[in-house]
Amino acid sequence: MKKGFMITPWEVSGDIDYSKLIKQFGTEKINDELLKRIKKHTGKLHFMLRRGVFFSHRDLNWLFDQYENGNKFYLYTGRGPSGKMHLGHLLPLVITKWLQDKFKSKLYFQMTDDEKFVVKRNLSLEETNRFAYENALDVIAMGFDPKKTVIFSDVDSAGILYKQALKVAKKLTFSTAKAVFGFTNETNVGLIFYTSMQSVPAFLESVFKKKNIPCLIPHAIDQDPFFRGVAREILPKLGYYKPAAIHCTFLPSLTKDGKMSSSNENSAIFTTDDKEEVKFKVMNAFTGGRDTLKEQEKKGGRPEICIVYKYLYMMFEDNDKKLSKRVEECKKGKIMCKDCKRYLIDKINDFLEDHQRKRKKAEKELDLFFTLKN
Ligand code: TYM
Numbered sequence: 262m263k264k265g266f267m268i269t270p271w272e273v274s275g276d277i278d279y280s281k282l283i284k285q286f287g288t289e290k291i292n293d294e295l296l297k298r299i300k301k302h303t304g305k306l307h308f309m310l311r312r313g314v315f316f317s318h319r320d321l322n323w324l325f326d327q328y329e330n331g332n333k334f335y336l337y338t339g340r341g342p343s344g345k346m347h348l349g350h351l352l353p354l355v356i357t358k359w360l361q362d363k364f365k366s367k368l369y370f371q372m373t374d375d376e377k378f379v380v381k382r383n384l385s386l387e388e389t390n391r392f393a394y395e396n397a398l399d400v401i402a403m404g405f406d407p408k409k410t411v412i413f414s415d416v417d418s419a420g421i422l423y424k425q426a427l428k429v430a431k432k433l434t435f436s437t438a439k440a441v442f443g444f445t446n447e448t449n450v451g452l453i454f455y456t457s458m459q460s461v462p463a464f465l466e467s468v469f470k471k472k473n474i475p476c477l478i479p480h481a482i483d484q485d486p487f488f489r490g491v492a493r494e495i496l497p498k499l500g501y502y503k504p505a506a507i508h509c510t511f512l513p514s515l516t517k518d519g520k521m522s523s524s525n526e527n528s529a530i531f532t533t534d535d536k537e538e539v540k541f542k543v544m545n546a547f548t549g550g551r552d553t554l555k556e557q558e559k560k561g562g563r564p565e566i567c568i569v570y571k572y573l574y575m576m577f578e579d580n581d582k583k584l585s586k587r588v589e590e591c592k593k594g595k596i597m598c599k600d601c602k603r604y605l606i607d608k609i610n611d612f613l614e615d616h617q618r619k620r621k622k623a624e625k626e627l628d629l630f631f632t633l634k635n
Contacts, residue, residue, distance in 0.1 A: 269443060271380060273483050274519045279316055279510055286485050288317040288508060298325055303363040308579045309356055309509070317482065319493070320505035327475045328364075334475040336360055337462045337504070339371035342392035343381050346399045347529040348609075349481075349512035349521035352576060354403045356507070357479045361405060366477075368410045369462040370400055370630075375415040376458070379451035390416050394627060399532050401623035401630060402616050413633040415458055420635030422461050425468060429457035432495045441490030459484075460492035463504040476504040481511055481520075513571055517547035532620065536610050543569070543606045549591075550598040561594040569601045577608040 266275035268282070283290055291310065295318070300306050302325070309315050324334055338357050340350060361368055372393035378386045393414040400412060415422060438444055438453055466474045478488060485508065493503040511520035514528035521529045530542055549563030549570065564570040570588070578584045587604075590596045 268483055270483050270486055273511065273522075277511065279482075282482060283317050286317075286482070286489060288319055288482075288485065288506075289321075291316055291318050291321070291507070295321060298322070302328070307356060307359045308581070309352075309575070312574060313510075314352070314575045315356055315479075315507050315509045317508040318506060319488070320503060321477075321507060324475050324477055324505040332475060334364070334366060334477050334505070335466045336366045336368040337371070337476050337478050338368070338480055339373060339459070339462070340396050340400070341373045341377045341380075342389055342396045343377040343384060344392060344523045345531045345533055346396050347521055347523060347531050348576065349529070351399065351403065351532070352509055352512050353479045353481060354400065355576070356509070358403050358405060360477070360479065361409060366409065367466065368405060369465060370397075370405075370410065370412040371459070371462050372396065372412065372414045373455070373459065375419075376452070376455045378416075379449055379455055386416065390414060393417075394631075397627060397630065398620045398623040399616075401626055402532075402619035404619070405630075407626065407629040410630055411633050412630040414631075417631075418633045418635060421633060422458060422465075425461045425465065426454075426457040428499055429460045429491065429495050430454055432498055433457055433491060437490065437494070441486050456487060456491050459487045460495065463488070463492045464496055464499070464501040467501050473500075473502050475502055478504050478506040480506065480508065482508040483511075483520075510575070512575055513568055515542055515546040515568055517568060530609060530613075532613065532616060534613065536613075539609050539613065540606050543602050543609065544599075546602065548598040548601070554597060557597060558594040562591040562596075562598065564588050564591050567591075567598075567601075569598070569605050572605055573601070573608070577605060577612070 266277060267273065268277065296306060296310060299310065328334060336357055338353055340346065357368065360366060374386070374389035374393040377384060377389040397412050433456065435453065438456055442456065444453060463476050463478065466476065488504060488506055496503055514521050514525065516528050523529060527542060527545065530539055547568045549565065549567035551557040551560060551562065573584060587596070587601065591601065
């Protein structure tokens with residue numbers, strides 16, 4: 262592990278070495294063979310898969326064995342509603358939507374207003390519950406099919422979820438929870454119990470359909486402890502399949518250190534930011550530029566450390582040719598950081614203009630998605 266590196270579901274900091282993480286967490290790399298297998302079913306590969314933004318997985322080959330034998334999978338992902346959503350939170354949703362379209366899969370989307378209430382000292386239950394519905398606007402705006410998507414708040418659907426969470430919790434010892442999540446004697450018991458709640462949607466469809474249905478969970482790697490340490494350990498003991506998962510890297514903070522995070526306003530672009538805010542934040546982002554324009558013209562820029570480039574690579578420039586041309590020109594000192602920043606600002610603002618319009622429309626569509634009634 263690189264120095265100063267830390268990753269838990271509630272805190273991510275430092276310079277993350279993703280290949281070491283694969284070893285440490287015991288996941289598998291998404292290799293060319295697997296990409297070919299996915300492509301066989303999807304026709305084209307999403308650029309986030311092709312470029313390794315989604316870099317690791319659990320049991321995807323098993324999932325496709327099942328799929329090829331006619332046992333279709335459903336999707337499950339979620340959000341901890343503790344405030345506004347930022348672009349990083351949308352990244353797993355991009356691939357989730359793509360997978361829903363390609364495989365016509367049902368999606369369960371968990372809003373963990375319970376988790377965020379027990380974790381965040383400064384938030385009331387009313388606030389996290391309100392954010393669950395506010396954040397759902399962003400989820401809906403991503404274009405999920407209302408006929409195939411169920412969004413729910415843990416608190417408001419507790420009547421259904423609690424019964425299932427109890428079955429998981431009964432098999433989860435405190436010593437396992439401590440080992441997996443690093444809990445201490447100071448951890449509140451609400452959070453300890455919550456760890457079982459995040460397993461529930463990984464077998465909920467099997468409960469409803471009264472037969473085993475494979476589940477695939479797209480998420481960033483920080484959520485892996487929930488699935489590695491709880492769901493995948495305990496679900497087989499309850500007679501259900503282990504969920505499969507596909508993991509993305511983190512959209513970095515604009516200011517370089519760590520991942521994009523709501524706790525540092527300037528590190529993040531929120532889905533509700535206006536054009537001027539986006540411009541201000543990107544203009545102040547960390548780049549691979551040199552100290553002076555002259556030096557940059559001479560030596561060229563360094564895309565390998567540039568956050569603006571990372572945003573284009575990971576999320577905002579799907580055209581490989583355009584991207585590599587930009588890299589070449591940067592390295593030769595033919596384009597300067599402000600050119601790339603302007604390019605990214607336009608890309609983000611175009612995306613957000615559309616997203617914010619859909620988000621507004623979603624205010625009238627909440628009932629179509631919140632259908633998990635107690
Ligand atoms: P939360 O709200 O912390 O994050 C929501 C989703 O966004 C991912 N994520 C990121 N992805 C890319 N770049 C970033 N900078 C970035 N920051 C966060 C997270 O990995 C997550 O996929 N406990 C969960 C809620 C949850 C959940 C789930 C998430 C419940 N069930 C199943 C994923 C799958 C949470 O607080 O997520």
